[in-house]
Ligand SMILES: Nc1ncnc2c1ncn2[C@@H]1O[C@H](COP(=O)(O)OP(=O)(O)OP(=O)(O)O)[C@@H](O)[C@H]1O
């Protein structure tokens with residue numbers, strides 16, 4: 001039913017949906033703009049690679065370690081956000097990305113520019129997942145998990161607290177929200193989920209190289225979040241599907257990938273800063289009008 | 305005397321940083337926008353300079369056209385994007401600048417513009433003298449970079465302190481609304497700001513292109529990251545701060561490479577310094593609260 | 594009785610002495626804090642609520658030192674505040690603004706990551722506060738869409754949601770119509786009747802005189818009077834401080 005090419009695309013889209021959703025927790029929920037998300041992606045991939053190739057652990061142990069370790073590193077690398085805001089945080093996270101990639105590249109333990117190769121494929125009860133529809137299902141299961149966490153988080157006190165931090169840090173503190181604590185939560189959760197995506201990526205490709213996780217990838221992930229609609233759940237999912245799959249189908253979009261990302265970012269900021277599917281975007285409003293009935297019943301539900 | 309030699313090398317490096325960072329800091333001063341796309345303007349300047357030079361063979365004409373060209377590119381960027389975002393939340397111009405940067409750098413690498421390869425810029429020292437004494441030697445190329453930078457920065461300084469529009473610029477960088485209230489034509493001031501800043505970056509691109517005898521599409525990236533470090537060190541929006549910080553960074557880099565071995569590459573260290581700076585001296589080395 | 598003690602607090606901003614050896618304490622009343630523009634009133638609130646450190650001096654509440662604590666810790670001790678320049682959570686609904694205050698006890702614990710914030714219990718509390726502040730009709734509206742007078746009321750509602758024992762109100766009546774100000778005075782009195790101590794900064798003299806049982810007058814960072822409204826009204830130094838202010842205002846316009 002699925003040929004290899006379609007599966008490959010579907011796996012990539014699933015991984016980038018997870019990445020965009022995880023970055024959305026940081027940017028959309030907590031309001032911390034980060035240009036270093038690829039670093040967390042990379043830390044997850046490398047953790048999993050080291051665990052499986054260097055220490056002979058299973059994929060599952062690698063995945064778990066990737067999530068945990070990236071979460072911890074995320075909490076630490078979130079420290080600059082306690083001191084600096086806005087433009088400066090962008091610079092700091094960009095710097096973090098460069099430093100992390102440099103560490104992968106220049107520290108022998110991580111294989112240097114040659115990376116780490118021969119990562120095992122996951123298997124469960126003797127069934128291998130390599131390259132097949134099963135792996136795709138696994139990746140999408142993970143994307144669903146990230147979506148579930150994002151959704152649930154928005155319903156918790158922490159979700160409300162992150163909203164207050166994003167809107168006004170002083171007012172947040174005045175209602176008892178410890179701004180540093182919740183920023184670090186956001187960094188840790190966002191990083192941990194990106195780390196898991198890194199593990200899935202690494203074991204799908206079977207190898208990791210430093211440059212995959214360079215600064216431009218951070219820009220790509222941020223573009224997906226912003227172009228789709230920052231702060232919503234549908235936005236980053238849509239953005240990731242759109243930006244990750246279009247280059248696979250359109251040759252032009254492949255060659256001009258970053259020109260398109262950049263132009264879209266600028267156009268969005270000029271005409272639709274809340275994103276294609278943001279709450280007040282024309283596309284979303286139009287959709288709501290066409291599907292008026294479901295929308296109306298949703299509002300009724302909200303009111304009850 | 306390796307010390308003096310290192311120092312003169314550092315000053316040459318610092319000059320290129322100054323030209324790049326001056327524009328960034330000027331834009332930040334007035335618009336409070338981190339103009340990340342400035343890196344692309346620098347590269348465009350180098351590219352225009354190279355085109356004119358290979359066509360006419362005259363370095364000074366190439367420099368002039370490159371400055372005017374990149375100045376115009378800067379103004380166009382401003383009028384088509386940031387101009388509409390003066391009152392938007394800060395995230396809006398910030399993301400715009402990221403988008404512009406990605407778009408322009410990617411476009412420049414395409415075959416119909418610069419392509420993905422390096423090109424030579426064989427302008428030599430443009431007739432500058434060589435200085436060689438027993439303890440220091442300055443090549444014509446180094447002379448060229450130093451002299452052009454000093455002349456340009458002096459001109460900008462005079463323009464900003466001695467002319468009406470320059471005073472308007474100073475007022476606007478202190479308080480935009482207040483300046484508008486006392487009758488400063490903000491639009492002209494900001495446009496001039498972009499023109500000057502971008503022209504300086506363009507000049508920087510040409511000089512570095514000549515100095516390294518190489519021009520390529522991503523040549524602006526590294527310098528612009530350094531320029532971010534410099535404008536933070538220099539205390540965001542301050543021109544003298546930029547000059548001091550450029551010299552400082554260049555000296556530190558030069559001496560670190562000359563005397564100390566390193567584990568991480570130079571640029572990663574520069575970024576570590578940036579992160580620490582942002583955390584512990586967010587108002588710059590010279591700045592205060 | 595829980596009391597706030599401010600002892601010898603001074604605050605310097607560079608060359609500007611914003612507060613100079615300020616001492617005062619609450620005695621369970623509605624305390625007015627008045628003074629001309631730039632007297633240091635808001636600065637004093639900022640110091641009490643932990644947004645600024647004092648240059649010197651101590652502040653205790655219920656015997657506990659406040660001046661080394663962060664704002665979010667001070668709310669937990671039972672001191673809530675509003676802002677002179679209001680800071681509503683504009684994209685959140687009025688209801689969610691109030692809920693954000695109700696979450697105060699949960700935020701420090703890991704439960705914050707797992708517990709949902711809309712439960713029947715929290716919604717009930719929130720609606721009670723909305724009813725008390727007469728905002729119930731606006732519950733679902735984004736806070737930014739409220740008229741300015743109601744946004745000021747929302748500031749108070751949000752602070753109330755943290756269940757304070759002491760409420761610091763920074764010019765709650767600014768920009769209100771006379772009618773709205775009267776409603777506000779009623780609200781403040783009813784809060785006080787529930788046992789909440791109140792310090793209120795106010796520019797409008799008659800509003801302060803009617804509402805407060807005691808008034809502290811700040812001028813140029815120093816307390817120049819601390820007495821009942823009747824006495825304050827007669828105090829020459831207060832009259833001079835305000836006259837100077839009015840002359841300055843006239844000269845401005
Ligand atoms: N964070 C700050 N940094 C520097 N100066 C400040 C700061 N906060 C207040 N000031 C200065 O301290 C002085 C007192 O200010 P404050 O806001 O406390 O006055 P106020 O009594 O609340 O006045 P108003 O009635 O206008 O609200 C003013 O001169 C003000 O400019």
Ligand SMILES: [Mg+2]
Pocket residue numbers: 634635636677
């Ligand atoms: Mg005040």
